[in-house]
Amino acid sequence: MKPYLIVLLAVLAAGCISLDTQTGNPQQYELPGLNNTTIYYLNLTSIQVVESVANSTSVKLIVGEGGEMDIMNPVAVDYSGKNVSFNLSRGTLFGKSFARFEFESPFSGFVAFTQPDGQEFSRPLTENGSVRVVLPPGYTTGSRFLGIAQPEPDNITVDNLGREVLIWKNPYPQAGTVQVRYYQRGAPTALFYVAIALSIAVAAIAGYYYMSVRALRKKRELLEKGIKK
Numbered sequence: 611m612k613p614y615l616i617v618l619l620a621v622l623a624a625g626c627i628s629l630d631t632q633t634g635n636p637q638q639y640e641l642p643g644l645n646n647t648t649i650y651y652l653n654l655t656s657i658q659v660v661e662s663v664a665n666s667t668s669v670k671l672i673v674g675e676g677g678e679m680d681i682m683n684p685v686a687v688d689y690s691g692k693n694v695s696f697n698l699s700r701g702t703l704f705g706k707s708f709a710r711f712e713f714e715s716p717f718s719g720f721v722a723f724t725q726p727d728g729q730e731f732s733r734p735l736t737e738n739g740s741v742r743v744v745l746p747p748g749y750t751t752g753s754r755f756l757g758i759a760q761p762e763p764d765n766i767t768v769d770n771l772g773r774e775v776l777i778w779k780n781p782y783p784q785a786g787t788v789q790v791r792y793y794q795r796g797a798p799t800a801l802f803y804v805a806i807a808l809s810i811a812v813a814a815i816a817g818y819y820y821m822s823v824r825a826l827r828k829k830r831e832l833l834e835k836g837i838k839k
Contacts, residue, residue: 634683639722641687647740650731652792654746657727665716672734673725674707681709681723688719696721706734729757731790735782743776749792750774757791 639658640651648671651658663669663686673681686694697712711721731743743759745751751759751774761784763776778788 632683634685634722634724636685636687636691636693636722638683639685639720641720641722644740644742647742649742649744650733651744652727652731652746652749652790654729655726657725657731658722659725660720660722662720663711663717665718666713667716668710668712669721670708670710671721672706672708672736673723681725684709684711684721684723686711686713686717686719686721688717694719706736729792731792732787734787735785738780738782741778741781741788743788743790744769745774745776745790745792747771747773748795750795751776751790751792753793756793759788759790761785761788 639660640649641660642649645662645664647662649660651660659671659673661669661671684696684698686696688694694713694717696717699710699712701708701710709723733741735741751757759776761778761781764779765777767775767777769775776790778785781788
């Protein structure tokens with residue numbers, strides 16, 4: 611296929627479709643006031659996304675792969691805490707879904723929405739800016755066996771609710787995707803005890819097998835001696 615046809619198809623694929631989505635309640639979101647930062651609050655089965663906006667009439671956010679998009683409870687709040695009306699549309703570009711918030715006049719503040727998700731967080735990056743991933747209370751990451759964050763965060767802190775916060779400072783374009791697999795903090799210890807229990811079980815089975823084979827050999831030797839006599 612010729613290059614200009616590829617570009618044309620990409621432009622057509624990026625066309626937006628208006629969404630009839632019920633707006634949410636800003637009080638259900640944490641809006642910490644961080645500029646040029648995208649924050650993902652993970653909650654085992656869902657993600658709350660908070661994006662800062664500075665003096666813009668529209669903002670486009672990548673929300674999924676393969677043309678999928680399922681967002682709920684979108685809101686827009688300015689720096690004074692006032693709800694701001696917006697139009698929400700969706701589109702796809704090179705297999706990635708995005709949501710576009712459009713405002714009647716230049717807007718500064720935060721947009722937020724909720725998406726379903728699991729314990730394997732992954733989001734593509736398309737522009738520079740800080741990224742924060744807030745893990746659920748009692749969860750962590752970093753074990754090669756149970757899950758790690760890629761790329762490695764620039765910093766990991768703990769907020770006032772005891773949640774681990776993974777921070778990347780301008781990871782794009784060096785990293786094209788941020789991925790986090792997380793697990794309960796007690797999981798490595800539980801895994802260690804399970805490994806010990808399995809080791810004991812294997813040792814017991816091996817010992818039983820060895821003793822059984824040895825007993826059978828002795829019986830065979832006695833039978834052979836009896837036959838020779």
